[in-house]
Amino acid sequence: MSTAERDQGRETGQDEVRQIYDPVADTPSRYRRSPPEANPPLDYPPYKSTQTRHPKQPLVYLPHTVTEITGPQLQQAVRLAPTDSDLTVQHGGEPIGERIIVSGHVYDTEGKPLRGTLVEIWQANAAGRYAHRWDRWAAPLDPNFTGAGRCETDANGRYEFTTIRPGPYPWGNHYNAWRPAHIHFSVLGRAFTQRLVTQMYFPDDPFFPYDPIFNSVRDERARRRMISTFNIHETRPNWAQAFNWDIYLRGPAATPFEEAF
Amino acid sequence: MIFEVTPSQTVGPYFAIGMPYEGGHLIVPEGTPGAITITGTVYDGRGEVIPDHLIEFWQPDGDGRFVDVHGYGERSTLDGFRGFGRYGVEDGDGTYRMLTVKPGRVPGPGAGALQAPHIDVTLFARGMLNRVVTRIYFADEAEANAADAVLQTVPAARRHTLLAQPVDGGYRFDIHLQGADETVFFDL
Numbered sequence A: 001m002s003t004a005e006r007d008q009g010r011e012t013g014q015d016e017v018r019q020i021y022d023p024v025a026d027t028p029s030r031y032r033r034s035p036p037e038a039n040p041p042l043d044y045p046p047y048k049s050t051q052t053r054h055p056k057q058p059l060v061y062l063p064h065t066v067t068e069i070t071g072p073q074l075q076q077a078v079r080l081a082p083t084d085s086d087l088t089v090q091h092g093g094e095p096i097g098e099r100i101i102v103s104g105h106v107y108d109t110e111g112k113p114l115r116g117t118l119v120e121i122w123q124a125n126a127a128g129r130y131a132h133r134w135d136r137w138a139a140p141l142d143p144n145f146t147g148a149g150r151c152e153t154d155a156n157g158r159y160e161f162t163t164i165r166p167g168p169y170p171w172g173n174h175y176n177a178w179r180p181a182h183i184h185f186s187v188l189g190r191a192f193t194q195r196l197v198t199q200m201y202f203p204d205d206p207f208f209p210y211d212p213i214f215n216s217v218r219d220e221r222a223r224r225r226m227i228s229t230f231n232i233h234e235t236r237p238n239w240a241q242a243f244n245w246d247i248y249l250r251g252p253a254a255t256p257f258e259e260a261f
Numbered sequence B: 001m002i003f004e005v006t007p008s009q010t011v012g013p014y015f016a017i018g019m020p021y022e023g024g025h026l027i028v029p030e031g032t033p034g035a036i037t038i039t040g041t042v043y044d045g046r047g048e049v050i051p052d053h054l055i056e057f058w059q060p061d062g063d064g065r066f067v068d069v070h071g072y073g074e075r076s077t078l079d080g081f082r083g084f085g086r087y088g089v090e091d092g093d094g095t096y097r098m099l100t101v102k103p104g105r106v107p108g109p110g111a112g113a114l115q116a117p118h119i120d121v122t123l124f125a126r127g128m129l130n131r132v133v134t135r136i137y138f139a140d141e142a143e144a145n146a147a148d149a150v151l152q153t154v155p156a157a158r159r160h161t162l163l164a165q166p167v168d169g170g171y172r173f174d175i176h177l178q179g180a181d182e183t184v185f186f187d188l
């Protein structure tokens, strides 16, 4: 859908392209298997830690049974609070950095929004430092920033966080290695099969060409799906910049014949 | 129109900032009758423990019922049953621990078939660009295991890597990412 179409949908208050997932009727019996180039390989030598952490034996085909097409909802378990989605109000004072609003929708590959699904994020502060005791590089911690947030998607599958734009940071993979700025995302989806952990990047990051984690996704169009877009229309005047990022989880298999078992 | 999925990226070394939550390992509440502990250690290709891993379980209750919120199947009535556990041991010894009940049998694959008791497992870690998925079966369910359609597709010499071994108070299930006892991982 083009931006114009989306804007028009907004103006009329309708969205005729998207259809909301019906929890029961739309429970697929099988999920679509992504083409191999859609995800990074587990064995990717430029990212050195993969060397001893990837299976060497072939994966065994798992048919989608009831265990794989069902899934948890954790809103009760994590005791979701409204302030969980605003990472700038979790301490006594304002964190330092560029205030940003990161929002988007969680869809399946048919374009149906997933409502009520848990979205979890964690990230470095504006200086590129994580509030984690293993992160010891020479950038300052921010006493007003932890860098963790949670929310659930609304009835339209939309999530929104207010946070601080994270800085890039160095790491030990190779000489002078830097990660492009990113926010870690975890999405439960509605089925075990849809579980996703990934990273959201920012437009035009100069570190993209040099980062083996970003480039582990070999297909250029697939890489682009990890990059958010700046949206002037959603910036809040005198308050915050805005970035949009939609997340696509696996959807139903096209036909019952796609996965004969 | 079919959209392509958002690619996976590694969970990285710092997930403990955001991912663990209190009681994440409690798939059933403490004190649940018949509760068992499933524990295990995760090893890399050098045989060294992976201290910074994040592991998740998904399973039905002892009657084979899920707490699938979207209404699939008959819902579990076990008090406080979550069906889901998450354990992130970023400063641990590479050993996870979940409190749960032994899952019951569930249907599939195909009409009329029943599966052996099993738990679906997701493992994330730094150095892994995507999750790996495995299944825990139970060594003391020989008869059900022998008839399980999924287990039968696993090469016989590797099946033992999917069997949790009975120990005091529950079961032990270690995960080896590589090596002679490399755990069977599934293409989901």
Ligand SMILES: [Fe+2]
Pocket: A124, A179, A182, A184, B012
């Ligand atoms: Fe990171």
